[in-house]
Amino acid sequence: MEYLIGIQGPDFVLVAADNVAASSIIQMKHDYDKMFKLSEKILLLCVGEAGDTVQFAEYIQKNVQLYKMRNGYELSPAAAANFTRKNLADYLRSRTPYHVNLLLAGYDDTDGPGLYYMDYLSSLAKAPFAAHGYGLNKRFILNLPSFTVRLIDKEGIHDLEKLTLGTK
Amino acid sequence: CTRAKTLSSPCVLFGQRALQNCSADSSEDPFLTSSTLPTCLPFASSQSVPLPFPMAHGTTTLAFMFQGGVLAAADTRSSCSGLVACPASQKILPIHSHLVGLTSGTSADCALWKRILARELRLYQLRHGRRLSTSGAAKLLSHMLHPFKGTELCVAATLCGWDGGETGPGSRGETTKNQMTDLFYVCSDGTRLRGMLFSVGSGSPYAYSILDQGVHWGLTVDEAKSIAREAVYRATYRDAYSGNCVDMYHITSKGWTRRNREDLKEEYYREKERRKHEKTERRDVTFSD
Numbered sequence: 001m002e003y004l005i006g007i008q009g010p011d012f013v014l015v016a017a018d019n020v021a022a023s024s025i026i027q028m029k030h031d032y033d034k035m036f037k038l039s040e041k042i043l044l045l046c047v048g049e050a051g052d053t054v055q056f057a058e059y060i061q062k063n064v065q066l067y068k069m070r071n072g073y074e075l076s077p078a079a080a081a082n083f084t085r086k087n088l089a090d091y092l093r094s095r096t097p098y099h100v101n102l103l104l105a106g107y108d109d110t111d112g113p114g115l116y117y118m119d120y121l122s123s124l125a126k127a128p129f130a131a132h133g134y135g136l137n138k139r140f141i142l143n144l145p146s147f148t149v150r151l152i153d154k155e156g157i158h159d160l161e162k163l164t165l166g167t168k
Numbered sequence: 169c170t171r172a173k174t175l176s177s178p179c180v181l182f183g184q185r186a187l188q189n190c191s192a193d194s195s196e197d198p199f200l201t202s203s204t205l206p207t208c209l210p211f212a213s214s215q216s217v218p219l220p221f222p223m224a225h226g227t228t229t230l231a232f233m234f235q236g237g238v239l240a241a242a243d244t245r246s247s248c249s250g251l252v253a254c255p256a257s258q259k260i261l262p263i264h265s266h267l268v269g270l271t272s273g274t275s276a277d278c279a280l281w282k283r284i285l286a287r288e289l290r291l292y293q294l295r296h297g298r299r300l301s302t303s304g305a306a307k308l309l310s311h312m313l314h315p316f317k318g319t320e321l322c323v324a325a326t327l328c329g330w331d332g333g334e335t336g337p338g339s340r341g342e343t344t345k346n347q348m349t350d351l352f353y354v355c356s357d358g359t360r361l362r363g364m365l366f367s368v369g370s371g372s373p374y375a376y377s378i379l380d381q382g383v384h385w386g387l388t389v390d391e392a393k394s395i396a397r398e399a400v401y402r403a404t405y406r407d408a409y410s411g412n413c414v415d416m417y418h419i420t421s422k423g424w425t426r427r428n429r430e431d432l433k434e435e436y437y438r439e440k441e442r443r444k445h446e447k448t449e450r451r452d453v454t455f456s457d
Contacts, residue, residue: 021359021361023355023359026372026373026376028353028359028361028363028366029361029363032361049357049358050355050357050358050359051310051314051317051355051357051358051359051360052358054310054358054359054360055314055358096317096318
């Protein structure tokens with residue numbers, strides 16, 4: 001069970017993701033980072049089926065970087081979100097759809113902070129706050145031990161202190 | 169099962185996965201062909217044991233990093249739907265002098281993909297003049313396996329390697345404490361994880377219980393070997409699909425070294441003797457009071 005959350009503020013976006021990489025019932029890693037840096041001010045958070053997450057997120061990441069190399073300027077968060085959604089939609093009705101749930105968080109110099117919610121059926125919604133999964137603590141049968149937290153503002157992406165909740 | 173059915177059904181599925189039709193071949197032993205091995209046991213025996221939870225890959229393999237390099241250990245039992253197809257198979261396959269792969273899953277798939285990986289790594293070395301790092305090899309394997317996602321292909325490999333100076337700069341995200349060893353878990357479902365400790369297979373929960381409490385960076389080589397051996401032994405003790413012998417490989421800057429295969433049967437008898445001895449000792453103590 002994986003968890004992502006994003007909150008948009010007046011001039012920042014705060015995002016957090018859990019750190020567990022699991023294989024059926026075994027935790028293979030406790031410090032796995034689910035955030036992919038698309039550019040200086042855009043983060044893509046990705047959860048879902050095992051290989052699909054990394055393959056899809058890295059594909060988007062490399063394409064966004066290629067755009068910057070070709071054109072000399074970066075994609076805006078809105079453009080990156082729509083690009084991602086289009087790719088998900090194209091693969092949805094193929095033989096190999098990607099089963100991934102995403103949050104894209106970014107800061108645009110003209111439009112300000114933005115948080116975009118996308119799911120595996122390639123829906124896209126710009127929202128002031130969004131989450132994937134169950135973030136319960138103390139009530140859920142499985143407790144997620146720790147979370148990576150990052151902040152995006154006009155200066156870029158900042159790492160905040162890792163949150164460790166519940167019993168170790 | 170007729171011969172035609174044997175050929176068209178999917179290749180052998182390991183351990184508890186083989187509740188459907190399977191053909192009993194592809195053991196590691198090259199002398200056993202499909203004509204001499206019996207075909208699948210009748211369903212009655214293979215369905216008699218219900219699974220507590222879905223767990224594939226009938227094996228126990230483990231690998232961990234410590235100050236003295238990387239240690240990899242595995243059992244040697246190949247099973248097929250309840251019968252031991254081969255008690256002496258090799259699950260740790262060296263790929264080149266400084267990279268070793270532990271395999272779990274379908275035996276034939278693992279052997280094939282190990283050879284494909286070895287070929288691709290050698291081609292890379294010839295084309296680019298430097299050896300691909302363990303991280304690169306894991307990425308290559310992961311990308312090669314991606315098109316087969318959703319099919320019956322089942323490969324869960326752990327790559328343990330030492331990246332020499334000639335592999336060039338790479339991303340060393342985790343603290344490897346200035347050491348060039350690396351450890352990756354790659355699975356045919358697309359997972360690719362870098363870590364300090366991995367155990368894969370049906371016996372992995374039992375191995376994890378020993379490793380999680382004993383493994384730390386400062387182990388000596390002998391301590392590491394004994395803990396790895398103990399972990400495999402405990403997994404074979406409890407897991408029906410792991411057993412027979414234990415193989416151990418140690419990877420350092422000088423390459424991999426292989427410890428002689430040890431039959432765990434001896435250890436079972438030694439432990440049994442110890443328990444019997446302790447029981448008689450306890451009884452003597454109570455009598456003397």
